[in-house]
Amino acid sequence: MDPELKFVDIAAQPYRQQQRRDDLKSFEYSYRAEITSIYPLTEMETLYRIQIVDPEERNRFVFTPGQFLMLELPGIDEAPFSISSSASVRGEVELCIRRVGNLTNFLPRVKRGTHVGIRGPFGTGFPMKEMHGQNVILVAGGLGLVPLRSPIAYVMENRSHFNKVNIVYGTKTPSQLLFTHQHEMWRKDDIDLNIIVQKADRSWKGPSGLITEPLKEILTGKDRDYYHNTYAIVCGPPVMFKFVCNMLNEFHIPMQKMFVSLERRMHCGMGKCCRCNVGSTYTCLKGPVFDYWTVMNLKEAI
Amino acid sequence: MIFRIFEKEELKKLFEVFVAHNRVVGAVEAGRDRDDQPVYAFSDVSDYNEIKLDYSITKLPAKRFFLPFKEELATFRIENDNWTKDISYNIDRPLILFGLHPCDINALNKLDKVLLHSVYPMPYYAAKRKNMFIVGMNCVPQPSCFCRSMGTDTALHGFDMFITDLGGRYFVEILTNTAFNFLRHIRTMEPMEEDHILYMKVVEKRKKEFTAQVDTTDLTKILDMEFQSDVWKYWGDRCLACGTCASVCPTCYCYGVEETVDINLKGAKKTKILHSCNLIDFAEVAGGHNFRPERHSRLKYRYYHKHRGFVEAFEESLCVGCGRCGESCLAGITVPEVIESIRADGKE
Ligand SMILES: Cc1cc2nc3c(=O)[nH]c(=O)nc-3n(C[C@H](O)[C@H](O)[C@H](O)COP(=O)(O)OP(=O)(O)OC[C@H]3O[C@@H](n4cnc5c(N)ncnc54)[C@H](O)[C@@H]3O)c2cc1C
Ligand code: SF4
Ligand code: SF4
Ligand code: FES
Numbered sequence: 001m002d003p004e005l006k007f008v009d010i011a012a013q014p015y016r017q018q019q020r021r022d023d024l025k026s027f028e029y030s031y032r033a034e035i036t037s038i039y040p041l042t043e044m045e046t047l048y049r050i051q052i053v054d055p056e057e058r059n060r061f062v063f064t065p066g067q068f069l070m071l072e073l074p075g076i077d078e079a080p081f082s083i084s085s086s087a088s089v090r091g092e093v094e095l096c097i098r099r100v101g102n103l104t105n106f107l108p109r110v111k112r113g114t115h116v117g118i119r120g121p122f123g124t125g126f127p128m129k130e131m132h133g134q135n136v137i138l139v140a141g142g143l144g145l146v147p148l149r150s151p152i153a154y155v156m157e158n159r160s161h162f163n164k165v166n167i168v169y170g171t172k173t174p175s176q177l178l179f180t181h182q183h184e185m186w187r188k189d190d191i192d193l194n195i196i197v198q199k200a201d202r203s204w205k206g207p208s209g210l211i212t213e214p215l216k217e218i219l220t221g222k223d224r225d226y227y228h229n230t231y232a233i234v235c236g237p238p239v240m241f242k243f244v245c246n247m248l249n250e251f252h253i254p255m256q257k258m259f260v261s262l263e264r265r266m267h268c269g270m271g272k273c274c275r276c277n278v279g280s281t282y283t284c285l286k287g288p289v290f291d292y293w294t295v296m297n298l299k300e301a302i
Numbered sequence: 303m304i305f306r307i308f309e310k311e312e313l314k315k316l317f318e319v320f321v322a323h324n325r326v327v328g329a330v331e332a333g334r335d336r337d338d339q340p341v342y343a344f345s346d347v348s349d350y351n352e353i354k355l356d357y358s359i360t361k362l363p364a365k366r367f368f369l370p371f372k373e374e375l376a377t378f379r380i381e382n383d384n385w386t387k388d389i390s391y392n393i394d395r396p397l398i399l400f401g402l403h404p405c406d407i408n409a410l411n412k413l414d415k416v417l418l419h420s421v422y423p424m425p426y427y428a429a430k431r432k433n434m435f436i437v438g439m440n441c442v443p444q445p446s447c448f449c450r451s452m453g454t455d456t457a458l459h460g461f462d463m464f465i466t467d468l469g470g471r472y473f474v475e476i477l478t479n480t481a482f483n484f485l486r487h488i489r490t491m492e493p494m495e496e497d498h499i500l501y502m503k504v505v506e507k508r509k510k511e512f513t514a515q516v517d518t519t520d521l522t523k524i525l526d527m528e529f530q531s532d533v534w535k536y537w538g539d540r541c542l543a544c545g546t547c548a549s550v551c552p553t554c555y556c557y558g559v560e561e562t563v564d565i566n567l568k569g570a571k572k573t574k575i576l577h578s579c580n581l582i583d584f585a586e587v588a589g590g591h592n593f594r595p596e597r598h599s600r601l602k603y604r605y606y607h608k609h610r611g612f613v614e615a616f617e618e619s620l621c622v623g624c625g626r627c628g629e630s631c632l633a634g635i636t637v638p639e640v641i642e643s644i645r646a647d648g649k650e
Contacts, residue, residue, distance in 0.1 A: 003484060004323035005396035008432040010425055011389070024425040028375055028389050074378040074385045075563035075570025101588035117387065265587050267559045270422035274556035275577070275584065277603070278593075280611020285421065299529050299606065300593070 027270065030072055030117030031057050036092075038112055041178050044098050045143070046108065047084070050116065051092040058091025064125030065150035066261060066289040070269050071095065072117035073110070077103035080266045080284075083121065084146045086153035093118075096146040096178065122269040124289040126259055128154045131231045134257075135164040137218065139244050141211055141236025142171050145178050147261050147288075148235055156189050163229070166192045166218050170211035170240075173197055174204040194218070211236075212243050219251045231257045245292055258292035304476040306490035307497050313465075313472060317350045319487040320398050324435075327367060328400035329357040347400070355401060355467075358444050359624065363406055363552030364399055368430040369413075371549070371576050375426065375559065378570040385570075391429035399434060403441040405622040407461050408454035409552035410436075415616045417555065426574070435480060438464035440508070446625030448514040448638050454622040455512070468500050514625065516638040517645060521619075522610045524645055529602075533647045537640055538598020540633040545578030547604070547627035547635070553620050554578065579604050605640060 010024055020026040037049035050071075052058040063069075065087050072078035079101075085094035099105050110116075128151060136155060140148045148167070155162055167186065171177050174197050187193050194214040196207050207214070219227075232248050234241045241260050248258055264283040267273040276283035279299030290298070320326050330352050332343035342357040344364045370392075379386045410431070417427040438461040449455040457464060462481035466473045473493065476482050493501075528534075548554040558577045563570045577584060580600045585593035594600045612620035621637060628636030 003319050003487060005398070005433070005435055005480070007395055008429075010429045010432065011391055021421045022423065024423050024428055027422060027425050030387060072572075073561075074380065074387065074572075075561050077561050078559060078572070104588065114383065115385065263587070264593065265585055267557065268422075271420065272417065272422065272424055272555075273558065273577075274579070274607065275558065277585075277607060277611070280607050280614065299526070300599070300603075 028119075030070075030119045031061065033116055033118045035110065035112055035114045035116060041096065042176055044176075045096055045178060047094055047096045048107070049085075049092065049094050050118065052118070053115070055091075061091045061121070063087055063093075063121035065128055065154050066125035066147060066259075067121040067123050068147075068269070068288060069093065069095075069118050069120030069122065070266075071103075072119070073103055073106060074117065076106045077101075078117075078119075078267075079103050080122070080269060082147035082150075082261070082288075084149040086157065087150055088153075088157060094149075096143075096149075098143055120269060123284055124287055126151050126233055126289055128158075132158075132161040133229075134162065135166075135226060135230040136162055137166045137168065137215075137230060137232045137248075139168045139211065139215060139232065139234045139236070139241075140170070141240035141244075142176065143178075144235030144237070144240070144261075145169055146235075148233060149179065151233055152186065152191070155191065156186070159189055164192070164226075165190070166194065168194045168196075168211060168215050168218065170196045170198070170236075173199050174201055174206075192218075210243075211240060212247050215244065215247060219247070222251075227252050228254065231259070233259045233261075235261045245295075249292075255293040255296070256291050259289055260292060260295055261288045262290060262295070263288065304482065305493050306474045306476060306485060307468075307493045308472050308474065308485075308488060308490045310471060312488040312490070313355075314350045315488045316484065317353070317400065319484060320400065321348055321350075324398050325395055326398045326400050327364065328353040329360055330354060331357075332361075344399075353400065355439065356442070357401070358442065359403070359447070359626070361626070361630070362550055363409065363624070363626065364402065365552055367397060367399070368410070368427060368434070369555055369576065373426060373574045374571055375574050376572040378572075380563075380568055380570060391426050393429050393433055396433040396435060397430070398437065400437045401439040401465075402436055402461070403439065404457040405441075405447070405449045405454055405624040406552055407436060407438050407457040408449075408622045409624070411457075411460040412553050412612075412616075412618065412620055412622065413555060414460070416612075420615075436461040436463075437481075440464075440466040440504075443508065443511040443513070444625065445513055446629050446636070447512065447623060448516050448625060449623035450509075450512045451514075451516045451518060451638075452619060452621055452623035455509075466501060466504060468497065468504055471497075473497060473501050514638055516623075516641050518609070518619065518641070521641065521645075522613050525606055525610045528644050528647055529606075531644060531647045533643045534598040534602045536643070537635055538596060538601050540635060541580060541597045541601050542633055543580050543582060543597050543600065544632065545581045546630050546632070547580065548578030549576065550626040550630045551621075552624060552626070553608070553622060556584075579607065601635075605644075609641070 032053045033050045036051050039047040068080045068082045081095045083093045084096045200208040264276040266276045269284045271282045271285040328347045329342045330345045331340045333341045342360045376389045417424045462478040464475040608620040
């Protein structure tokens, strides 16, 4: 008998990318993807269209609205971003990125055609199919509109499956408004769009105030049937969704029909680094999309 | 389970069989502390005389052999605008861990649950874990050990063989075929009825030697109920937010990732660095918002993760009661005291 232990080489195993969730070798694997378009939106935010290079991998990359991915620039950083585009397009995503730190400040320097790495999709999404036949209210504060663009695209592509659809969108100033080039398009698709800014400037013709004001208007005076058959999707800064969710609650929108997307620090997206924990729940696995009942049961969530 | 008995001098022979062809890590004396007591550490060993079979506890766990403080997740080769990502799991040969105590074996079993047996298994850990041969060894309970309260004072699995000192001879539990084959190289015997009786006596005696304990009954609920308790502030005010507790803990695995470009600009690295939830930036996000800015909220989170979240997910706590964090904490914060105080606060 040979008393030398045999080396087990995990790296020699083949990739099984389809089963990313239980495949050892997929852990650090990133899809090579190309930045095909760079579209400036505001002073701080830019929209990047990114396409997976390999056609087969492109075909395999399927996500649900609300999910996020990890974007990697070799040597610079890797960070999570919500997928901000239609889930019916395979292998191509749009990310709307605000400049805030290491990676996001480096991004404006890269050119169209640059190759980046992406891992994912990760996390939970909005249950769009469950919402068929119902009313939908999408409430976004600031950058919160970014993850909502994917459910909005879904609603537009399947408009006949939804009853009344409202978007309530608020930012601090008019100059921070995102996707202004698409607002008309949403409206034409019979989506009611209410925009409100906290601080108006001279050019601003719309209302100013808190996001809860237009929301209250929408909710007031509806019948029981409306409240019971309405889904709400809420994204934005923590202070905002506390107020918004409280209001939705007051109008008896069922808690399990209210969805929020939480943001936490993330370094893996796979339930390993623990940086994203809320209480002891992994935002990257059980979230970022949670129903409100779950959020109420999480310690330190809001 | 298969049991064997062997004479004391056979252990040296077994060690020599191990070391002849394999990398062996065991507890050695690394120095002396202020009271001239030996300080033990896990280290590569080639000489049997270096190994301290009767070591009390090591200051640091064997973690660096399966969750190194710093580890490269990937390297990049950069040429002009193009790059290639190379992934290595940073291990090329098996490792024998010689003389692990039950707490440290149980720590591996717990880590397995989250790093191997849940969604997105981690290959860096798996590669090391699958190339690990473990020789467990019984210990003498220290004043700071509360493993008995955590149900980790004995190891039921997670080792290849486990050796118990019966005084004159060794009693060994054999869990794997590999272990059985290794033991063929030394002289072993079937244990007799009197060996079994002797083994029971040794176990009974050890059981009585535990002094520290902590009541974990209903702890998950108590942690929830006492989430806003001022007791956390009391401990938070003492905590130095140094992160030592996590680095000496055999079950703490949280980390951060950093990317750096090589000086020659031809390569880049993605490095995983173990972190500690007590450090200020643990839950800080870009733009400056910190989800846990106060020390007490971070300290509370550490207990919450270990004694509630992990229990919820895997029906056991992520603490093996080794007492290392309490022994190393400059502020004197120990797990039994913290848990006792939270429980006491609830009783008021
Ligand atoms: C689920 C999710 C979706 C997101 N979607 C978007 C989006 O669509 N658009 C957008 O502009 N931003 C989004 N963010 C925030 C984005 O991840 C941060 O802006 C980004 O991590 C900042 O990285 P940096 O390297 O520029 O900053 P640095 O401060 O240098 O960050 C270093 C590292 O810390 C971590 N980190 C820091 N801040 C955050 C943060 N806010 N969230 C998570 N990890 C962080 C990352 O791992 C990052 O690599 C999202 C965050 C999450 C969790
Ligand atoms: S070792 Fe003690 S002082 Fe340091 S972070 Fe841990 S509990 Fe706080
Ligand atoms: S928390 Fe402390 S006592 Fe528990 S396993 Fe970690 S170091 Fe040991
Ligand atoms: S992002 Fe690492 S555990 Fe959630």
